[in-house]
Amino acid sequence: MEAWNMLRELSVASELPWCILDDFNDIVSLEEKRGGKQQPRRLMEGFWDAIMDYGLHDLGFTGDIFTWDRSRGTYKWVQERLDRGMATQQWMNMFLLAEVTVLEVTTSDHLPLMLQLHRKVFEKRRCRFKFENIWIGEREYRNIVQECWRQDGERDLMEKIMSCSLKLEEWGGGLIREMKVQIGKYRKEMQRYRSRRDTFEIQKYDAARWQFIRLLEKQEIFWRQRAKQFWLREGDRNSSFFHKYATTRKEHNKIKKLKDKHGEWKEENAEIQEVITKYFTELFSSVKDSMRLSPRIKFPVISDIQKEKLVTPIADEEVKAVVFAMHSDMVLIA
Known part of the structure; x- marks a missing residue:
């Protein structure tokens, strides 16, 4: 009522x-x-x-x-x-x-x-390599890293990292896609056996439910990494929050339109790229011209002590201190 x-x-x-x-x-x-x-x-x-x-x-x-x-x-x-x-x-x-x-x-x-209400059409774009935290829990992950390190022999550190990242990306990209497929698979199995009352089929439902929960935990780690919300812990069942925050963050970082020098808004990707290119081309050209036309401009001169600090080699301890001070979900981009 x-x-x-x-x-x-x-x-x-x-x-x-x-x-x-x-x-x-x-x-x-x-x-x-x-x-x-x-x-x-x-x-x-x-x-x-x-x-x-x-x-x-x-x-x-x-x-x-x-x-x-x-x-x-x-x-x-x-x-x-x-x-x-x-x-x-x-x-x-x-x-x-x-x-x-x-x-x-x-x-x-x-x-x-x-x-x-309607289906959203996604635009494919190239992405740089990203390490996924969900890889760590997979058996193949350690094997791939160890195999890459042994096979690359005497190659320098950056070449080894590059080679390893390519193989991880090839393997790991399929893992993420498979995770989404498996979630759908076990969701359908739960739907299929949810209403069955036979003992064997109840066991099938419980087994599918266990796998479903395990995959949801992986999905939570996946979205937590993208949300950049480090103060939340895994296992808090915050997948929906992580997904919402990561999606909002992605939308916030996306340039949807730009206004050109004539005051007109440009929304197509090619037009936006053209506006950006023209802006910085003209900006640096004007800076170069102004410097050429103004010979009296005097730039600050660094001292000998400052010069010595600038050319001093970076110590391993300094690099280690910076890297170890970072959160585990942060990355260094060379």
């Missing part, structure tokens, strides 16, 4: 298009419940009438039909579709590609819903 009252309040609050995703604690048909006592027909019909009266349509879903369960694996096991997404026809006309997905979690008796 609370869900019905909430829908009534929302429907009269505004005439704008709207949608809602929530735990309504009600079902509309017998197919949306398994186990336990049969839902009274008057409650199902009442909830359905409320949906129709307020001009709402079920958005459907992909994933498991049952979004809530209790007493899994016992004779009291109950499953219901208590969570759903609904919207007005006006809203559905605005977002024709909207899709509700039932996700998998291991920390709640409710499965969360994710609403996607």
Whole structure:
């Protein structure tokens, strides 16, 4: 009844298009419940009438039909579709590609819903080498490093590091892609066996759940490294925070548009590059010309003591002190 009252309040609050995703604690048909006592027909019909009266349509879903369960694996096991997404026809006309997905979690008796309004198109770009912390937990990681170090023989340090980074990138890039595939694989296995009541299939669900949790821990390390939030600890189940922070940080660091010297905004990548190139070309040209036209400019002269410090070789202890003072997730870029 609370869900019905909430829908009534929302429907009269505004005439704008709207949608809602929530735990309504009600079902509309017998197919949306398994186990336990049969839902009274008057409650199902009442909830359905409320949906129709307020001009709402079920958005459907992909994933498991049952979004809530209790007493899994016992004779009291109950499953219901208590969570759903609904919207007005006006809203559905605005977002024709909207899709509700039932996700998998291991920390709640409710499965969360994710609403996607449209699919985002990602632009591929070249990236420099990045060491991934999740590699450290893999057996192959140590073998690759040791093999690279032995095979490269008498090559200098930087050449060995370069060779090792190339092989790690080749191996590790596939590992990250495989991690995403495996997460999807075990999520589907959990969905497949979630409602099965055979003892063997319950064991299959538990095994998939264990693998799923292990992969989520890796995913947490992956996003934590990109979020640069060093004050948080691994194991705090902060994956969503790390992902959100890393995504926000990436968007913040991205140049989306620039204004040229004529005051016009440029948004295409080629135009942005042209604005940057022209700006610095003209800047350094003007500096060079001003220096040539101003022979009286006098630059500060360093002292002999300062000169001696500048040419003094850098000691190994100084390098070690700087490197060891850095956080483990920070990197040096040569």
